[in-house]
Amino acid sequence: MAGKGGTGKTTTSVNLGAALSYFGKDVIVVDANLTTPNVGLHLGVPVVPIHLHHVLQGKNEIHEAVYIHPAGLKIVPGSIALSDLHITNPEKLSSSLKKLRKLKPDFVLVDGAAGLGREALNAISAVDDLLIVTNAELPAITDAMKTIKLAEDYKKNVIGVVLTKTGQSNSEITIRSVESMLERPVISVIPYDVSIKHALKMKDAVVFTHPRSKPAVSYKKLAAALIGQDYVEDYSVKVEKKGFLVSLFKKFFK
Ligand SMILES: Nc1ncnc2c1ncn2[C@@H]1O[C@H](COP(=O)(O)OP(=O)(O)OP(=O)(O)O)[C@@H](O)[C@H]1O
Ligand SMILES: [Mg+2]
Numbered sequence: 004m005a006g007k008g009g010t011g012k013t014t015t016s017v018n019l020g021a022a023l024s025y026f027g028k029d030v031i032v033v034d035a036n037l038t039t040p041n042v043g044l045h046l047g048v049p050v051v052p053i054h055l056h057h058v059l060q061g062k063n064e065i066h067e068a069v070y071i072h073p074a075g076l077k078i079v080p081g082s083i084a085l086s087d088l089h090i091t092n093p094e095k096l097s098s099s100l101k102k103l104r105k106l107k108p109d110f111v112l113v114d115g116a117a118g119l120g121r122e123a124l125n126a127i128s129a130v131d132d133l134l135i136v137t138n139a140e141l142p143a144i145t146d147a148m149k150t151i152k153l154a155e156d157y158k159k160n161v162i163g164v165v166l167t168k169t170g171q172s173n174s175e176i177t178i179r180s181v182e183s184m185l186e187r188p189v190i191s192v193i194p195y196d197v198s199i200k201h202a203l204k205m206k207d208a209v210v211f212t213h214p215r216s217k218p219a220v221s222y223k224k225l226a227a228a229l230i231g232q233d234y235v236e237d238y239s240v241k242v243e244k245k246g247f248l249v250s251l252f253k254k255f256f257k
Pocket of ligand 2: 012114
């Protein structure tokens with residue numbers, strides 16, 4: 004996920020991950036927002052013994068930093084400690100992500116930093132495909148334009164645009180205009196909805212906490228489209244939650 008600050012990248016990483024996992028896919032969400040990681044905050048991840056910063060500092064291997072959320076989603080959290088801000092080797096992200104392939108996940112979703120700084124570029128260069136997360140406001144679209152241009156320079160595949168927090172004001176740009184300005188299809192529209200705030204307070208994905216809310220349904224539709232499946236809502240499917248966050252490393256490698 005790439006785009007301007009505060010557009011909904013982390014919310015989208017977490018909820019698209021949750022939705023793909025709802026469809027039975029094996030998903031790892033990696034918090035590559037190194038200076039302000041908050042995938043963990045969105046999912047109520049406690050302070051973990053090994054995180055992405057340790058991996059980038061060369062202290063641990065990435066599979067040691069994979070944790071399983073009670074709903075089945077896997078997460079590689081970042082460190083929220085100030086002392087870890089001095090990352091020794093962010094360029095290690097790309098090779099670390101490649102090592103995740105050994106775990107044979109169906110999807111690895113990488114939550115990137117905002118903007119076009121070194122940190123954001125580093126995440127863009129480490130992935131194969133990009134989803135551009137933006138709001139329907141001119142400043143966000145201008146940033147999205149630059150991100151797409153950069154992705155092209157890096158020869159990355161831009162899957163499409165996810166327009167989030169829509170329906171808040173009547174100054175919003177229309178979907179058609181967004182598509183013509185960005186020359187990319189809008190593949191998902193996630194309305195602004197208070198359920199997202201409630202889910203954040205509950206430290207869980209809205210897909211799990213408010214499965215019938217508009218954003219949850221939109222994220223599930225996006226997940227279904229990405230896996231080439233028709234979306235049929237079935238509220239009888241309950242996400243079974245098991246215990247607490249556990250370390251995948253301890254489960255499989257010890
Ligand atoms: N569909 C939505 N409806 C209501 N609020 C939303 C929605 N999507 C995101 N938000 C809220 O917007 C804020 C920013 O979202 P988020 O943290 O996902 O953005 P971000 O792009 O990851 O930000 P950053 O650039 O700081 O990493 C959060 O408070 C989040 O709860
Ligand atoms: Mg974020």
